[in-house]
Amino acid sequence: MDIKEMKITVYICGICSSTTQKQLPKCVEEGHPVRKGPSVKRFFKCEHCQQRTDVIGLPYPDHGCGKCGKISWKKCSMYHEKKGPKLESEKLVVRVEDVGALDQFK
Numbered sequence: 001m002d003i004k005e006m007k008i009t010v011y012i013c014g015i016c017s018s019t020t021q022k023q024l025p026k027c028v029e030e031g032h033p034v035r036k037g038p039s040v041k042r043f044f045k046c047e048h049c050q051q052r053t054d055v056i057g058l059p060y061p062d063h064g065c066g067k068c069g070k071i072s073w074k075k076c077s078m079y080h081e082k083k084g085p086k087l088e089s090e091k092l093v094v095r096v097e098d099v100g101a102l103d104q105f106k
Contacts (some may be wrong), residue, residue, distance in 0.1 A: 002077045002079075003043075003077060003078040003079070004042065004075050004076065004078070005040050005043065006040070006041050006078065007038060007039075007040055007041075008021055008039055008040070008041045009021070009036060009037070009038060010036070010038070010039040010056060010057070011023045011024075011035070011036055012035045013027045013032050013034050014032060014034065015027070015030075015032040015033070016032060019056055019057060020056075021041075039056050039057040040056075040057065041054055042054060042055050042058070042059070042060075042075065043075065043077065044060070044061055044073040044075055044076060045073070045074055045076040046065040046070060046072060046073060046074075047070075047072040047073070047074050048065070048068050048070045048072060049067050051066060051068065052076065052080075053065075053066070053073075061073050
């Protein structure tokens, strides 16, 4: 799957001016006026060190990478790429029997 953005519900505090996916306990305890509304969450990774981040309601991150400090973001999938060795069942192996069977399609 390649989900680079998703629609979410956000909570916007009138006092703190924070936009979050969940209501902040501080805002609830102190009785801040909170609006609920739709937004878009987008996913990015740093082109230099591959550190991932996401933003809510913005087209691109408005901050530098937390790991290397660069401001060079690239859109990426919500899911991490699979790393490590492939399983035997995932490797493509061409067998002699398969090559012979392909001749019938010519």
